[in-house]
Amino acid sequence: MTQIVQMRGMNKYFGTLHVLKEIDLTVEAGEVVVIIGASGSGKSTLIRCVNGLEEFESGKLVVDGNELAPKGGNQKALAEIRKEVGMVFQQFNLFPHLTVKKNIMLAPRKVKEAPEPIASATADRLLSRVGIASQADKYPSHLSGGQQQRVAIARALAMEPRLMLFDEPTSALDPEMIGEVLDVMRELAKEGMTMMVVTHEMGFAREVADRVIYIHEGQIVEEGKPADVFDNPQNERTQSFLSRVLSH
Amino acid sequence: MEFQFQFDWQAAINSIPYLLKGIPYTLLISFGGLAIGFVLGIIFGLLSINKKWFFRWPATAYIEIFRGTPILVQVLFIFYGLPDLVGGPIDPLTAGIAAIALNSGAYISEVVRGGVQSIDKGQTEAGLSLGLSRSQTFWSIIWPQAFRRMIPPLGNQAIVSIKDTSLFSVIGVGELVRQGQVYIANTFTAFEVYFVVALMYLAITLSLSLVLRFIERRGLASV
Numbered sequence: 001m002t003q004i005v006q007m008r009g010m011n012k013y014f015g016t017l018h019v020l021k022e023i024d025l026t027v028e029a030g031e032v033v034v035i036i037g038a039s040g041s042g043k044s045t046l047i048r049c050v051n052g053l054e055e056f057e058s059g060k061l062v063v064d065g066n067e068l069a070p071k072g073g074n075q076k077a078l079a080e081i082r083k084e085v086g087m088v089f090q091q092f093n094l095f096p097h098l099t100v101k102k103n104i105m106l107a108p109r110k111v112k113e114a115p116e117p118i119a120s121a122t123a124d125r126l127l128s129r130v131g132i133a134s135q136a137d138k139y140p141s142h143l144s145g146g147q148q149q150r151v152a153i154a155r156a157l158a159m160e161p162r163l164m165l166f167d168e169p170t171s172a173l174d175p176e177m178i179g180e181v182l183d184v185m186r187e188l189a190k191e192g193m194t195m196m197v198v199t200h201e202m203g204f205a206r207e208v209a210d211r212v213i214y215i216h217e218g219q220i221v222e223e224g225k226p227a228d229v230f231d232n233p234q235n236e237r238t239q240s241f242l243s244r245v246l247s248h
Numbered sequence: 249m250e251f252q253f254q255f256d257w258q259a260a261i262n263s264i265p266y267l268l269k270g271i272p273y274t275l276l277i278s279f280g281g282l283a284i285g286f287v288l289g290i291i292f293g294l295l296s297i298n299k300k301w302f303f304r305w306p307a308t309a310y311i312e313i314f315r316g317t318p319i320l321v322q323v324l325f326i327f328y329g330l331p332d333l334v335g336g337p338i339d340p341l342t343a344g345i346a347a348i349a350l351n352s353g354a355y356i357s358e359v360v361r362g363g364v365q366s367i368d369k370g371q372t373e374a375g376l377s378l379g380l381s382r383s384q385t386f387w388s389i390i391w392p393q394a395f396r397r398m399i400p401p402l403g404n405q406a407i408v409s410i411k412d413t414s415l416f417s418v419i420g421v422g423e424l425v426r427q428g429q430v431y432i433a434n435t436f437t438a439f440e441v442y443f444v445v446a447l448m449y450l451a452i453t454l455s456l457s458l459v460l461r462f463i464e465r466r467g468l469a470s471v
Contacts (some may be wrong), residue, residue: 053373083379093374097392107378110388134255159379 003062004163005050005193010059012045012218020044020056021218023217027163032195034205034226038241039213043198046215047165051085052078060142064162067207069233083111086156090168092148094140094155101127101136111159119158130184146177153184164188166197202245207231214238253439260440260447263431266443268428274452277423278410281348286402288349289356298360314354320415323347323408327419339423344413352409359401363394403460404447407453414449424448 005027012020013053037043045207047052050063055072062068063083064079095103104123108114114122127133130150132143140148149169156164166185170178182204189195189208199205205212205226212229214222214237220237222229230246233239295307314322324446327343338346367390375385417426427447 051376051377072333077383082377087374087377089370091368093368093369093370095371095374095389095393097396106388107380107452110384111379155378156416165377 004029004031004064005196006060006062007049008060010048010049010061012054012057019218021050023218023220025075025213025220027196028196029044029162029194030192031210032189032193032208033211034195034197034199034209035213035215036199036202036241037203040213042163042218042236043215044167047087047167047198049110050165051082051087053087055225071218079126082157082161083159085120085165086161086163086164087160087167088152088156088169090171092140092145092158093170094148094152096140099137099139100132100143100151103140103151104158104165107155108158108191121200122158123154126157127151127156129187130154131180145173146180149173149177150184153181153188157188165195166195168197168198168200170201200245202230202242216241250382255443256437259435259437260444263428263435263437263441263444266431267424267427270422270424271448271452273421273423274410274413277344277348277413277416277421278406279412280345282352282406282409283301284345284349285352285356287339287402288292289360291356292353293360294364296357298362314351315358316334316388318329319347319351320411320418323416330371340416341418343419344416344421346422347416348409348412349414355405355408355455356402359398359405359458360394363398364390366397397462399460403456403464406456406460408425410419410452410456411449 003026007023007025010020010023011018011247022108031176035046036044039054045054049056049061054070056070058070063081066080068074068077068081098106101123104120105124108119108122121156124133127136130153132147132150135143140151143151148213150202173181176202180200185207210225212224212226213220214229216237221235222233229238231240249446292307292310295303296311298304318465323343325342326346327338371389371393372385375389413423414425415431416423424445429439432441
């Protein structure tokens, strides 16, 4: 199998705070890896390192054959990685001055220099795929949270990424809209997309993940198949975390 | 002694054709200066938020110097002081435009800085995560949003700068106030003439306000 992400002994600090400690993690092509953990455990920081939104201080990080250097070195590899890795944010981060369709077309037009008709056709296809073809010419502020997040997924997919990062994609949504976003992600996983997902949706993790990783204070303390991690956690920290989040 | 003052309407009306000759100068200095000031504001505003100190420091120095000294002193310095340095006279019109440009440029730098910094960091992250370069992210995502937020304070600065040109009567440029002073020297109708001068400034600034309100409403409607 092809390794899409390879982390070896990765360390990350915010000032004196050691937020990621000796992270070793491999993600294979087609794998769905769900990262769980308490807030402040470093799980978001971990996936933000993958596309260089956060720099790391030491260790090794290779994404689809491009090796990133610590402290933001190797800008060339970083540029390659960002073309190949899509990201979906908690707060959607859609571009409010552009219509839904223009949001999706921007990166293909600017980065891949795709011709207008091709970028437009791609945008239409992706909007149908996430079920909001009828909203193409609206501005993001006129859409519901669930619809906005689906646009954000389509926007990332427009670059035909090899890996998708999801940073708590449903945490800012009203409860009734979480399902529609998870459905799109479930479809994506089924189609074989490689995904790293930070989430608090334990049901989704159990159902969709090939592997679940539990992070505690910047360390991977448990890793395994969802059934093993959820039903038979080995580490007592995982046990206590799961008992807190699953008990209600 | 009985003192009675009567507003001399005829004197006011008579002054209008002479005063109108000052308006092209007032507008030329204001808008010429503001156009250059806008360019300076973009350059120095963006430099002032650059990560590298050798860009940030000179920009901050420029902004502080021109915001922290009176524009009257600035124009006197340019008109009377600078010729010693450049070795030749500077005409009043050029001095006036330069003063508005440098002065408004400092304030507009702050408007640009504030506008750009007000855009959520998530916008930059979204752009970068899609593979856009830093400059593509800035010019196609951050700047259009920031510029919309900059329109009201830019309009404000334009109005301030238009009124600032009235000070340039001291260097003898034939703008509105200077025309008024010359006219009064011959007719001794200060009350009427300054009243008309004030109305003319008001007409310019109110027209600008209306245009700005229109632009603002159109600009914000799409967001």
